[in-house]
Structure formats: C-alpha cells, structure tokens
Amino acid sequence: MKPFQRILQTLGLRRPTPTGRSRAPASASSSPALNASLQETLSRLQTSFGQSSDIVVRQWGGSGDMSGRLSLIYIEGMVNPKLLSNLTKALSEAEPRLADRSIASESVEETIQSVLPAGHLHRIETDAQLYSAILEGSAAVLVDGVPGGIAAAVPGGERRGVEEPTSQTVVRGPKEGFTEELAINLSLLRRKLRTPGLRFERRKIGRYTQTSVVIAYIDGLLDPQILEEIRTRLDAIDTDSILESGYIEEFIQDRTWSPFPTIMNTERPDTAAAALLEGLAAILVDGTPFVLLAPVTFFKFFQASEDYYQRYDISSLLRVIRLFSFFVGMLLPSLYIAVTTFHQEMLPTTLLVSLAAQREGTPLPALIEAFLMEITFEVIREAGVRMPRAIGPAISIVGALVLGQAAVQAGLVSGAMVIVVSFTAIANFVIPALNMAASIRLIRFLLMLLAGTFGLFGILIGTIPILTHVVTLRSFGVPYFTPLAPLEWNNLKDLFLRVPWRLMKSRPEAFYQQNEWRQGQGGNSGSHPGGGAG
Amino acid sequence: MNKPQIRVSQIATWMILFEIGSTTLLLQGAKAKQDAWISMLLGAAGGAALLLMYLWMYRRDPGRNLFQLLRAYFGKILGSAAGFAFVLYFSYESSRNLRDLGELTVMTLLDRTPMQVTLLLFLSVCAYVAWKGPQAAILLNTALVPSLLTSYVLLAVFIWASGLVHFEFLFPILENGWKPVVQAAFPEIVSFPFGQLVLFLVFFSLAQNGKNMTGAMLGTYVFIALFLTFLNQINFLVMGPVLAVNNTFPLWHVVQLVRFARPMRMEPLFSLVLFNGLGTKMAAFMIGALLGLENLTGVSRKMWVLPVSAAIFGMAFISPNLTHHLWLGRKSATWIWPWFQIAIPLLLFLVMLIRSKPKPAAAGTE
Structure with missing residues (x-):
C-alpha cells in the first residue's frame, strides 16, 4: 500500500504525515x-x-x-x-x-x-x-x-441564543438545540449530565481560525482506546481552517473513499447526551451547532431520539417503517426498472396490463425515464434548500403541477414512474440522519443503472459489493454493521424494535467498557456512576 | 486498532451458506429416485465422518491451516505439491460454481446477455469479496444468512400452501432395494456437497478461540444435512421421481409452480437466493485458493486475486455446454474429488497420528 499512498500524496489527495510546521x-x-x-x-x-x-x-x-x-x-x-x-x-x-x-x-x-x-x-x-x-x-x-x-x-459578542433545532425536529422531546457558541453547548450538555464523570477536553485546531474543539465523554463509559484514537486523529489535523464540524469529520473519519458516514452529527443536546451515556464521544466545534458523535454503527443512523420518548410499541413500529423506507429509498426505482424491463412475469397480470397501457405512449425506456425524473426531483430538492424563503410556494407549484401532472398528461413519463419516484423521494426523508439519506441517494443512482442494464441480476451485482463494503467498515475500531455482523444478540433488542426500557438493562455491547449496567444491578446505585472511577 | 476477531459461530454460519450453496440448484441422489432422502442422509453420515476427521486434525494442531498442516507433516516438497494441488482443486470448484451460475442466469434471468459478460460481472463481485479477505466474507455471510434462510422457509411454506406437495410420491420406499440408494450416496453425495467441507480446514484456524469448534460445527452440520435433505426431497414431493430426475434446475421449476391468488411469478427472486448461495460458495473456494497461494509462496493474498480470477474465469469455459458441464461434474465428483476430500486428508490424518506435533516454527506467518 506504500506506493499507493505516495501517489495519492503527490496528487494532493492525501495529507503528508504531519511535520513540525508551526500551527498558527x-x-x-x-x-x-x-x-x-x-x-x-x-x-x-x-x-x-x-x-x-x-x-x-x-x-x-x-x-x-x-x-x-x-x-x-x-x-x-x-x-x-x-x-x-x-x-x-x-x-x-x-x-x-x-x-x-x-x-x-x-x-x-x-x-x-x-x-x-x-x-x-x-x-x-x-x-x-x-x-x-x-x-x-x-x-x-x-x-x-x-x-x-x-x-x-470577559467573552461576549453577539451570538444566536438557544433555539429549536431546524434540521432534526421531534414531536415529543426537548425543543432546545445546540448553538454556534461553544460555551453554551457545553453547558447544555453539562445540564443534562450532572456527573463529575463528564469530561471536556479542549484543543485548538486551524492555523488561522484557531477553532476550539472539545472532546466530550463520560469517564468510565467511553473505551479509553477509542478516546486515545480520537485524540491522535484530532492532533494529526494540520490545516488552515476549521469552519464547521464537517471539516473535522472529514479529517478524522476512518475511510475517505466510502459513501457511508462513519461519524454522526446532531443538533440536539438530548441525542448527544444519550450517545455519551452509551459510551460514545462527542466532538463539539466552536461556531457550529452540529456536534459530531463517534464511534457509530450503521443502524444508529436510523434511530431518532424520539424513539426513546415515545411508547416502545409505537417506536418499534416507526423503526420498522424507517427500515422499510431505507429499502424503498435505495431500491424501489431500480426494482421498478428491473421488473418492468426484464421480469414482467413477476407482476400480477392486471397490474402488468395497466402498466403496459401507461407505458404505451411514453417515448423513453424505463431507465432513462427514471433517471430523468430522479434528476428532476434532485434539482427541485436542491432548489428548495438554496432559494430564498419567499419564493418557496413557486417551487411547489412548478414541481408538483408542471413537472408531475403535466409531464404525465403530455405523455413524457408514465404515471407509475411519477408515483415510484415521489414515493422514493419521500421515503428518503424518513431516515433521521441527513448524511445517511444522502449516501443512499447516491447509491440509488448506481443501482438504477445496473438494474436498467442487467435487471435483478444487476441489482444483486450492485448490492453485494456495497454490503461487503459496509460490513468491513469500522468507525474508530467498532465494526460498522454491529450488531448484525458480527452478531450481538443482546443488542438486537434496540435495533429493529425498541423494547421497553425495563428490558434494556445493559448498555450496547459494542461501546461500553466498564459499567455495563444502566439500570439496577449495582454500578449506578448510590453516588454518581462515573464519579468514583476517576 | 485492535484486529477484528473471528468467532466459531461465524465460521459455523459460513458453513450453512456454503453448504446450501449450489446444492439446492441441482438434484441430489437422482439414482435413488424417491428414496433420495435416504441417500442424502447416508451421504451426510459419510460426510459427518469426514468432518469429524477434519475437526480432529484441527483440534490436534489448531494453529495451522490446511496448507500449513500439509507442509508441516508431509515435508516441504511433498507438502507444497499437495498444497498446490489443493489450490487447483479449490479454483476448479470455484469455477464450477461460476459456470453453474452462468447457466442459471442464461436460463432464467438474462437469456440474451452473453454468458461471458454475466460471468465476468459475477466473478468481479466475488473477487472483490475475496480481495477483502475471509473476515469480510464471514461478516457478509452473517449479514446474509438470516434473510436467505427465511427465504427458503417462506418458499417451503408457499409450496405447501399452493397444494403442490404430494406425500404419495415418497412411496414406495426402497422400490429397487438398497443398491441404487447406496450407489447414489457414495461417493457422489459424500463428495458433493458434504465432502467439500475440506475447504474449512483452511478456515478453522482463523477462529480466535476454537475451544467449542467441534460442537458448533457438528451441530450446524446436522442442521444443514436435515435442511438440505428436506429441500432436495421437495423436488420429488412436488414433481414425482420421473419429472424431478429429468429437470435441469428442479427446485427452480418447483418455484415456478407456486401460485398466489393471481398469477405472479417469484422465481426471479428465487434466482437471487440461488445466486447468493452460489456466490458465497464460489467466494469461499476462491479465498481458500488465495490463502493457499499466500501460504505456499509468501506473496500477499491480494496479489493473487487477479491471476486466480483469470484462472477461474478460464476454467469456467472448459465445458462447451451445460450437459457436458453437468456430466463433468458428476464424473469428477466420483473420480477426482474423493482424492482431495478423502485420500489426502486421510493420509494427513494418519501422519498426524503417528508423527509428533512439529514445533510451531513459523508461528508469525498468519
């Protein structure tokens, strides 16, 4: 691998090993x-x-x-x-x-x-x-x-106060979100975790920005090895500027060439506190409300903090729906393309006839049609994010009426395709973590291309390497696909389902070090849990 | 960071998918007709004896994989020669799976795509898994096994619910006496699929803590043997002995017969299930060959991926057509494979019995 790294270095794709250059x-x-x-x-x-x-x-x-x-x-x-x-x-x-x-x-x-x-x-x-x-x-x-x-x-200056988070909203649960001010963020965490075990480690990164970066963890819960790894990776960063936690994320993530995020971000202090209690570390960066959480597993991206505030049965249903949406968001367009182009026999006859009737007038093959619609949707989505608030309604009119209904009436795309694309798009928004949703969108296009050329065989050819990649990924040493592979029976109860709190007496196995029990069984009876561990 | 551990349970899980592999694709025990289940059980018993032998060898010297064992007990020259023979054998098995898969694709999913293209695509997927190594293959398996086992169980339920199962096809038992039943079992069923477990002699030593290896492997083996016997017998129960024997991919045709309220075929999905099994088996054999080459030559596994893939791709085209391919498979199952599954391991077993355990000279090679 050495020569490969050297090539990357010369191409400027990989940072040279840190030298003794002055930081600031x-x-x-x-x-x-x-x-x-x-x-x-x-x-x-x-x-x-x-x-x-x-x-x-x-x-x-x-x-x-x-x-x-x-x-x-x-x-x-x-x-x-x-x-x-x-x-x-x-x-x-x-x-x-x-x-x-x-x-x-x-x-x-x-x-x-x-x-x-x-x-x-x-x-x-x-x-x-x-x-x-x-x-x-x-x-x-x-x-x-x-x-x-x-x-x-005597620090001061104008900063935004604590407001409701805009990107991660809940119906039930605390409505406060992190702000751009590091001191406020730390206090938000401290107020949720009133234990001397909560530790903040500050360092400055960025030669020009001198940004304060804080590692927060609960002593005795975070694996010291992981903490050490986070420290070394943070110290190895040698850059001009850290303007957002995304910079840090990219510098310290395990693998650069992966579509999957191995570090989670959150705007919510309750999510961060819950993560710390599971034995994760939080990395807070001054100037951004987005706090990084590591190490995380694949399935963490499908859990919302609200799962734990609502009744377990409702939450379990929502989890299953999210998982379903994950598959829909990733596979539905490609399955539709594969089935309508290659495996029509899989459809019930009546549906097949109705689909065939719809597709009779459309000029393009299913693959091109799907690509056009998907790209149109992505453009609308991006426009929705970038445009000034005042012209919002215009987009929805143009998007829904002109591109949806009119395109079908004009015979450019089939009605079924519009349904498939819109359902896929909506399913994608069900996933609580935006960065995971984005990776799935990326993969979706690849799978559509494969499905359009090789049908179901193509989908298989596409998904198996992706799955292989996912199971070999690690986030700060923790296998990314735990608890499914490697299988951890004990952690499955907080995966597809969320069992009642009574049944979740121990912490998730992948992360905890000492102090296995979070309820009963000693450990946290009496004084503060992390207090005595030193 | 700390190296990931491979657990015994993971290797056992790997065995499940490996054994299901291509077995469900083809009919086993055709000679025995409706008594195929007896042949299967007999074959499984024979396979169990082999597995016990392999497990004994592992227990005796848990630090060494097959290739290291061969070199340690047969001496450098003879051991290396046997090792290379095994590499060839594993590669050939891998190529057979590839060809099976190509034929299945042409017959079921992509009838107009040239087989070279589908083979190359699938080979590259397997090569990617093999390049990632045994750890990746094992984790991939762990992730796939639940859904695949569920698919098979669902399949059985659907077949039963569609009213396709005719238990009268089980009878008469032993219509032609024991002879065809035993002939079907030995050596064909023993060497395919059960004897192929010789490959796991390469993987046993990967386990971090192999104390309960024997129990786990045997338990899993019994489960697989029953499972495969059951799936194989479905062919006979649905189609009867005559049709089942004359069908190329019998279980696949059985799936075609499944009917829901409205006509809605699910065999393309079943093809995916079969592909997964075939791919797992193929990747496993490929990893076996790669690990062998790594052990024998000292050159990293990753360097061998391309040459081995090329060899497998080439060997997949040995047979001009499917009939020849299946014939060759049956011939080699009878005449060639027993050498690798029974003869050489038995010899190794005897040598290991007699010779004392050599010092772990190259302990740090893995």
Whole structure:
C-alpha cells in the first residue's frame, strides 16, 4: 500500500504525515516576551494587527506626550460590554494606587488581580499569549514597567441564543438545540449530565481560525482506546481552517473513499447526551451547532431520539417503517426498472396490463425515464434548500403541477414512474440522519443503472459489493454493521424494535467498557456512576 | 486498532451458506429416485465422518491451516505439491460454481446477455469479496444468512400452501432395494456437497478461540444435512421421481409452480437466493485458493486475486455446454474429488497420528 499512498500524496489527495510546521502564524515559540516597556509592546501589537480598527487600547494616567502607566487591550465585539465596563470602572478606581512607579511589580500585579471583577484571570508572558488571549475575548491589562500582564476573560459578542433545532425536529422531546457558541453547548450538555464523570477536553485546531474543539465523554463509559484514537486523529489535523464540524469529520473519519458516514452529527443536546451515556464521544466545534458523535454503527443512523420518548410499541413500529423506507429509498426505482424491463412475469397480470397501457405512449425506456425524473426531483430538492424563503410556494407549484401532472398528461413519463419516484423521494426523508439519506441517494443512482442494464441480476451485482463494503467498515475500531455482523444478540433488542426500557438493562455491547449496567444491578446505585472511577 | 476477531459461530454460519450453496440448484441422489432422502442422509453420515476427521486434525494442531498442516507433516516438497494441488482443486470448484451460475442466469434471468459478460460481472463481485479477505466474507455471510434462510422457509411454506406437495410420491420406499440408494450416496453425495467441507480446514484456524469448534460445527452440520435433505426431497414431493430426475434446475421449476391468488411469478427472486448461495460458495473456494497461494509462496493474498480470477474465469469455459458441464461434474465428483476430500486428508490424518506435533516454527506467518 506504500506506493499507493505516495501517489495519492503527490496528487494532493492525501495529507503528508504531519511535520513540525508551526500551527498558527502568531504562536511561534520564538514569540518575544512581554517586557517592561508598555510602549514597545503596544507598538508591536499595532504592527502585528496592522492597525486593525477593532483593536481597542485604553490607557490611564497618561499626561502630555507620555503614554499611560496602565492600559487595557481588547477587541471590540469579542468582549461582553457589560463585563468590560465593570472592568474599566475597577481599573479607573485602582489607577491612583498604581501611579507610583516605585511599587514593586509583584505587588502591582497583586493589586490588579484583587480589583479585577472578572472570574477567570490568567497571566500572559509573551506577545503570542497576549494575542491569543484578546482574540478569544479576554481583555488584557498591561502595566508600564511591569513585565508580563494579566488577561481577564470577559467573552461576549453577539451570538444566536438557544433555539429549536431546524434540521432534526421531534414531536415529543426537548425543543432546545445546540448553538454556534461553544460555551453554551457545553453547558447544555453539562445540564443534562450532572456527573463529575463528564469530561471536556479542549484543543485548538486551524492555523488561522484557531477553532476550539472539545472532546466530550463520560469517564468510565467511553473505551479509553477509542478516546486515545480520537485524540491522535484530532492532533494529526494540520490545516488552515476549521469552519464547521464537517471539516473535522472529514479529517478524522476512518475511510475517505466510502459513501457511508462513519461519524454522526446532531443538533440536539438530548441525542448527544444519550450517545455519551452509551459510551460514545462527542466532538463539539466552536461556531457550529452540529456536534459530531463517534464511534457509530450503521443502524444508529436510523434511530431518532424520539424513539426513546415515545411508547416502545409505537417506536418499534416507526423503526420498522424507517427500515422499510431505507429499502424503498435505495431500491424501489431500480426494482421498478428491473421488473418492468426484464421480469414482467413477476407482476400480477392486471397490474402488468395497466402498466403496459401507461407505458404505451411514453417515448423513453424505463431507465432513462427514471433517471430523468430522479434528476428532476434532485434539482427541485436542491432548489428548495438554496432559494430564498419567499419564493418557496413557486417551487411547489412548478414541481408538483408542471413537472408531475403535466409531464404525465403530455405523455413524457408514465404515471407509475411519477408515483415510484415521489414515493422514493419521500421515503428518503424518513431516515433521521441527513448524511445517511444522502449516501443512499447516491447509491440509488448506481443501482438504477445496473438494474436498467442487467435487471435483478444487476441489482444483486450492485448490492453485494456495497454490503461487503459496509460490513468491513469500522468507525474508530467498532465494526460498522454491529450488531448484525458480527452478531450481538443482546443488542438486537434496540435495533429493529425498541423494547421497553425495563428490558434494556445493559448498555450496547459494542461501546461500553466498564459499567455495563444502566439500570439496577449495582454500578449506578448510590453516588454518581462515573464519579468514583476517576 | 485492535484486529477484528473471528468467532466459531461465524465460521459455523459460513458453513450453512456454503453448504446450501449450489446444492439446492441441482438434484441430489437422482439414482435413488424417491428414496433420495435416504441417500442424502447416508451421504451426510459419510460426510459427518469426514468432518469429524477434519475437526480432529484441527483440534490436534489448531494453529495451522490446511496448507500449513500439509507442509508441516508431509515435508516441504511433498507438502507444497499437495498444497498446490489443493489450490487447483479449490479454483476448479470455484469455477464450477461460476459456470453453474452462468447457466442459471442464461436460463432464467438474462437469456440474451452473453454468458461471458454475466460471468465476468459475477466473478468481479466475488473477487472483490475475496480481495477483502475471509473476515469480510464471514461478516457478509452473517449479514446474509438470516434473510436467505427465511427465504427458503417462506418458499417451503408457499409450496405447501399452493397444494403442490404430494406425500404419495415418497412411496414406495426402497422400490429397487438398497443398491441404487447406496450407489447414489457414495461417493457422489459424500463428495458433493458434504465432502467439500475440506475447504474449512483452511478456515478453522482463523477462529480466535476454537475451544467449542467441534460442537458448533457438528451441530450446524446436522442442521444443514436435515435442511438440505428436506429441500432436495421437495423436488420429488412436488414433481414425482420421473419429472424431478429429468429437470435441469428442479427446485427452480418447483418455484415456478407456486401460485398466489393471481398469477405472479417469484422465481426471479428465487434466482437471487440461488445466486447468493452460489456466490458465497464460489467466494469461499476462491479465498481458500488465495490463502493457499499466500501460504505456499509468501506473496500477499491480494496479489493473487487477479491471476486466480483469470484462472477461474478460464476454467469456467472448459465445458462447451451445460450437459457436458453437468456430466463433468458428476464424473469428477466420483473420480477426482474423493482424492482431495478423502485420500489426502486421510493420509494427513494418519501422519498426524503417528508423527509428533512439529514445533510451531513459523508461528508469525498468519
């Protein structure tokens, strides 16, 4: 496989193994230390940021051409104005006490620390630390004549509040969704899982974006090996920018050349919390409401959080319907093509006659017809996503009336084909995970082509390699097709059916490490489950 | 990451689909007529003896597969020669399945597509599975077995519900005495399908923890033997001895007779079920050949996929037509296959009995 990888590298398809390149332009290790001269530091700051207009430097105690003794540096829009005004007030009051230049630098710092009203303070030693502190929404306090400085975290700025998730909706269940603000997302998770076992591990990825990425997991539930694997894969990312969790997903997924997603995403804190409780890890990325969940299996993409909020019998029915829809979404058009073109004998005679009568007037072979209709639908779908909200109704009129009814009346396509294509399209939306639904759409076209050329034989030729591929896939070491292959009897009860909670006393086997039982049987009786594990 | 484990139960599951393979496609025990079930049971008993022998060899030296056993006990030269013979045998079995499948496709699903095209397509699918390796084939099987077994059970229900089964076709029992029954069983039924389990000597050693291998394999074997006997007998129960014997693909024709309220044929779907069985068997033999070549030459399995596929594709066209193909199958089942299924393994068995267990010199080869 070595030469193959080299070829991919030269083609630019695979990243070279991480080198010692510096992560961020500003964080070079040779960054100058913050020395005693405030003047110098400020001029370096202005050069580094190129006189950017949003950098604010506020100074106290300056007189005439002499610059001030005390200064506060922050970036407008990155800080919370209310907290900032408290800060400035405190500094203004403290300023006279600091005016005397003979005070030792230690006691200056002490004074500042004691007067600052912010919760999170930390020392900064170098220019790089200063820059990253203010870029993260801290205000830095520097005093002339004193080396180093203090950063006070007063993060703020306008962000969307917690709203109902738009892409993963439920009828019953919590209506809050993750937001773009990492701190809010973490608190949403923490509020659902009030255990000291819930751990957040933060790191920064992206040379320019310096995006905060947090691995969340419950200690004692997540397999340490998987955690280690996630860490190494995240650390291996060497890129300019992480603007959405999709970037991370693509960098850390097990196989690049696979149509199937091996990492799940969710907008819902309850889904994420449930996943953590099953022994998965969540990866939260600042700036996006989509949280990644890993490792996942194929069947996880067909489970909705609502399955667990509704009665088990209803949920089981819905699961079966989803599975049925999965097959419909993947196979119906190709089966229709195969049966009408190659195996007419499979149809009951009356249906066959009616189909033949419909197809009599249509000019195109079934395969081309199906392709045309499918592509038309995909275009309508994409238009529906991209277009401005105001012209929504126009699309539905054009889509439903012009392309559906009129196409049949004009004799371009048969009515049965319209039914098949629309049912397939609707069935595709039943699958809760959009990325899985998208993969199925992709496969559908391949199978249609095979069915059109070889009939049922073609469908078999297409599905067996796909199935082979799926069963050999792994998500962070967990076989993708568990619990069906390899078979795990115990996990089958939460697969096609959702048995009552009473019968699901243990965690899904593929993921848990210690702490097998989630009900009764010890483990979580008494104190917090993850608390004692350390 | 940690290597995936292969469990004993998975190998047993693999055996189910492998044995069903092409067996249901053709009629077994034609000579015995309506007593085919007795022949099947006799053949299965013979096969069980062979399976016991294979399992004993595995128990004796669980770390080695067939090819490693041959080399360890027969010596390098003789063992390698026997190994290559087995590779050839496995490839040929694989090619026979391919041809079966081609004939079935031409007769049932795609009568105007040239057989070369369908064979090449199907071969590439099997080659892909073989390239992915035994682990992939086993997992694929685990995923397929439930639906295939269900299909067969449904099929039996449909046949019965359509009122096609005539139990009077069972009688008279032993109309012509024991002779034709025994002749049908030995060696034909023993070598096809039961003796083909010699292939699993290559796969037994893949299991991580083979402690309960014997029990699992024997239990599964009994189930398969009964299942196949039952399916085979359906042909006789529906069509009677004369029609069943003269039919090319009898079970497939039985399926044609199934009627629902309205005429609606389901044999194309049944063809898919048959394809799955054939493909499984073919891929299994192919993997056996590939693992053999890997063991014998030290060159990675993946490098051998293309040459072996080419050989299988070529061998699939040995017979000019279906009749010759079936005749050749029956001849080789009688004269050639017993060498690989009985003679060489028996010899190996005897050597293993006498010689002490050689040290696992090449323990890290797998």
